[in-house]
Amino acid sequence: MEFYRPEGAIRGFYHFYPGVVTVVGVEAERVNFMPAVWNTGLSASPPLFGVSVSPKRYTHGLLQKARRFSASFHPKDQAGLIQHLGSLSGREVDKVQALGLAYFRGDTGVPILEGAYAAYELSLVAVYPLGDHDLFVGQVVGVWEDRRMLDEKNRPLFPLLYYGGGLYGEAGATFVP
Numbered sequence: 001m002e003f004y005r006p007e008g009a010i011r012g013f014y015h016f017y018p019g020v021v022t023v024v025g026v027e028a029e030r031v032n033f034m035p036a037v038w039n040t041g042l043s044a045s046p047p048l049f050g051v052s053v054s055p056k057r058y059t060h061g062l063l064q065k066a067r068r069f070s071a072s073f074h075p076k077d078q079a080g081l082i083q084h085l086g087s088l089s090g091r092e093v094d095k096v097q098a099l100g101l102a103y104f105r106g107d108t109g110v111p112i113l114e115g116a117y118a119a120y121e122l123s124l125v126a127v128y129p130l131g132d133h134d135l136f137v138g139q140v141v142g143v144w145e146d147r148r149m150l151d152e153k154n155r156p157l158f159p160l161l162y163y164g165g166g167l168y169g170e171a172g173a174t175f176v177p
Helices: 058-066 076-087 095-099
Strands: 022-027 031-036 040-042 047-053 070-075 103-105 109-113 118-131 133-145 160-164 167-170
Touching: 022 109, 022 118, 031 047, 031 058, 031 076, 031 095, 031 109, 040 167, 047 118, 058 070, 058 118, 058 133, 070 109, 070 133, 070 160, 076 095, 076 160, 109 118
Parallel strands: none
Antiparallel strands: 022 031, 022 070, 040 047, 047 133, 070 118, 103 109, 118 133, 160 167
């Protein structure tokens, strides 16, 4: 191994990848969807989930205005759609119209992209500025599940993994050490 001290950003900041992609759905000026790989569960009780979004992103302002959003998790066969979502800016194009996106409204009215194996409806509880991203913390107020794509413990059977730089993959074999 070799050591270096980063000055600014770490080169190839993918050491903690792969990660499961979530698609953030929000509506303020219009409905918008944005994939985010920097996401995490934060608490089981109360159920809190966080997504990191750069202030440069169109979705950032929508999240601040709407104060509620969705986080959906998609199977590996939707990699092309997710990549396409991330390559367009909602500031420049209405992604729903441009891509012909199918979505439904959750119990709280938030838009949820069709085809997910699970989705959370979230109520924004806090925003933490952390470096070049802000962490949006939402309390889970509703859960949607497609049981056909989950195992008996609610684990996804075919999660979409993101390796960075436009590279996607799937989960390999599981094992108990």
